Amino acid sequence: MIIAIDGPAASGKGNIARQLGGHFGYPHLDTGALYRAVGLAMLQENRNIDDSDAAAKVAENLPLELLDAAEIRTAEVGEAASKVAVHAAVRKALRGFQERFAGQSPGAVLDGRDIGTVICPHADVKLFITATVEIRATRRHKELLARGERIIYARVLADLKVRDQRDATRKEGPLRPADDAFQIDTSDLDIEAAVAAALTFITSQRT
Numbered sequence: 001m002i003i004a005i006d007g008p009a010a011s012g013k014g015n016i017a018r019q020l021g022g023h024f025g026y027p028h029l030d031t032g033a034l035y036r037a038v039g040l041a042m043l044q045e046n047r048n049i050d051d052s053d054a055a056a057k058v059a060e061n062l063p064l065e066l067l068d069a070a071e072i073r074t075a076e077v078g079e080a081a082s083k084v085a086v087h088a089a090v091r092k093a094l095r096g097f098q099e100r101f102a103g104q105s106p107g108a109v110l111d112g113r114d115i116g117t118v119i120c121p122h123a124d125v126k127l128f129i130t131a132t133v134e135i136r137a138t139r140r141h142k143e144l145l146a147r148g149e150r151i152i153y154a155r156v157l158a159d160l161k162v163r164d165q166r167d168a169t170r171k172e173g174p175l176r177p178a179d180d181a182f183q184i185d186t187s188d189l190d191i192e193a194a195v196a197a198a199l200t201f202i203t204s205q206r207t
């Protein structure tokens with residue numbers, strides 16, 4: 001069973017994806033980490049983030065060791081990730097890795113922006129996780145402070161708005177719910193309630 005989870009930044013999709021993976025015993029891929037790794041490598045190599053060819057080359061030789069690196073979680077790398085994610089050649093280069101991950105038996109959970117629409121259009125379950133931008137900014141601000149980053153709430157809110165807009169309006173793999181996605185608004189839900197809503201939906205689909 002493939003579970004595809006999409007949604008904007010800090011909507012809770014990663015947390016829900018991890019918990020569903022644990023529940024079903026499936027591996028989980030945070031596809032945002034792939035774009036973040038490419039963004040970080042571009043920053044480290046002092047490359048122009050808008051250089052599509054350079055970014056595609058990095059994506060083709062994906063720096064796997066960066067996927068678990070704490071440095072990919074900064075606000076700066078999030079911004080860089082969304083900029084490299086605009087390039088069609090980068091998205092193409094990262095596609096095979098995601099498709100192979102999704103093809104694992106007996107199942108897999110992937111979260112991102114275009115999983116239900118582009119990477120796994122035939123996923124058994126598609127979820128689209130949302131929350132108001134203010135609530136998402138509050139969550140992300142807390143996370144960044146906990147990681148030791150010095151950043152004010154207003155900056156996080158402004159960055160998320162710019163990133164949402166960029167992610168939703170790009171030509172390739174824009175952030176949008178698949179037609180058959182089940183939407184969960186986590187604005188007033190804690191993680192347990194959000195996972196419970198997802199599980200109720202998945203159970204109803206499979207019976």
Ligand code: CDP
Nearest residue numbers: 009010031032035081082085112113114167
């Ligand atoms: O953690 P957060 O929710 O802030 O974002 P992320 O999932 O780590 O993704 C970082 C950036 O990568 C996003 O803003 C997207 O531009 C891009 N991304 C994408 O284009 N497609 C995906 N499947 C996942 C992430």
